[in-house]
Amino acid sequence: MSRVTNSMDKSSADVNRYADISNNPLHTVTFTSFALGTVLGLFLGLIKVVKMKNLNAYIVFLCFFHFMEYFITAKYNPLKVNQDSFLLNNGSVYILCHLIATLEYVIEYIFYPNIKVTGHSKFRFSIIVAGYLCISAGQAIRSLAMSTAGKSFSHVLQTKKKKDHTLIQSGVYQWFRHPSYFGFFWWALGTQMILLNPVSFTLFAVVLWKFFHDRIKTEEIYLIKFFGDDYIKFKTCVPVRIPFIE
Numbered sequence: 595m596s597r598v599t600n601s602m603d604k605s606s607a608d609v610n611r612y613a614d615i616s617n618n619p620l621h622t623v624t625f626t627s628f629a630l631g632t633v634l635g636l637f638l639g640l641i642k643v644v645k646m647k648n649l650n651a652y653i654v655f656l657c658f659f660h661f662m663e664y665f666i667t668a669k670y671n672p673l674k675v676n677q678d679s680f681l682l683n684n685g686s687v688y689i690l691c692h693l694i695a696t697l698e699y700v701i702e703y704i705f706y707p708n709i710k711v712t713g714h715s716k717f718r719f720s721i722i723v724a725g726y727l728c729i730s731a732g733q734a735i736r737s738l739a740m741s742t743a744g745k746s747f748s749h750v751l752q753t754k755k756k757k758d759h760t761l762i763q764s765g766v767y768q769w770f771r772h773p774s775y776f777g778f779f780w781w782a783l784g785t786q787m788i789l790l791n792p793v794s795f796t797l798f799a800v801v802l803w804k805f806f807h808d809r810i811k812t813e814e815i816y817l818i819k820f821f822g823d824d825y826i827k828f829k830t831c832v833p834v835r836i837p838f839i840e
């Protein structure tokens with residue numbers, strides 16, 4: 595009898611700790627991780643021998659980003675993780691922007707290879723270094739935001755307050771009001787800086803700025819509903835730090 599009770603206690607504890615397997619089909623999750631790892635490894639391994647090195651680096655960072663989205667959600671927010679947590683179904687605009695970026699890089703490389711060569715210009719070299727810094731800092735801040743917010747983080751905007759949703763103001767949230775958006779914004783712009791893609795840099799800046807501007811506006815309407823004066827105080831004290839978003 596005590597064995598039955600023990601196993602019942604254990605299974606109810608597991609429900610609160612472990613991801614719902616029905617939302618995380620093992621064959622899908624393992625295959626997606628394997629595919630991301632394979633592409634990452636392939637492009638990283640070929641970086642020494644290919645000419646379009648920064649394109650390879652871009653694909654490596656892209657694979658790493660999507661892997662981290664699932665990994666951090668699984669580790670710090672296991673009850674919300676699901677196969678969409680890889681964020682690979684991030685909408686047609688997202689896919690289109692990355693396709694345009696790749697195309698721009700390849701076309702400019704074919705017609706103006708010198709523009710893409712870093713060694714001959716200090717200016718181009720500085721942009722690439724700044725790009726790598728933006729990617730690293732952006733990825734770190736986004737992952738830290740997701741791990742700090744834990745159960746309060748969700749890829750889908752919450753319109754109803756859940757029981758375990760608390761207002762997060764610690765860690766990276768002390769410095770950035772929306773650190774995961776801040777991180778993603780600079781990560782994405784960084785990818786276009788390492789590619790030395792002027793058209794896609796502008797496109798990414800405009801599309802992402804508009805997206806986060808609108809998203810933050812809507813998100814904060816709900817956050818004020820959920821947390822009232824506490825959120826208003828937080829909003830007054832902590833800036834977003836994405837240019838021209840208050």
Ligand SMILES: C[S@@+](CC[C@H](N)C(=O)[O-])C[C@H]1O[C@@H](n2cnc3c(N)ncnc32)[C@H](O)[C@@H]1O
Nearest residue numbers: 739746748749751752760761762772773774775
């Ligand atoms: C994709 S997460 C983004 C979180 C946050 N905007 C950021 O950039 O780190 C969206 C969810 O986080 C929740 N959220 C945003 N800021 C929060 C905070 N400071 N504390 C708790 N929940 C927050 C919102 O309710 C929303 O459902």
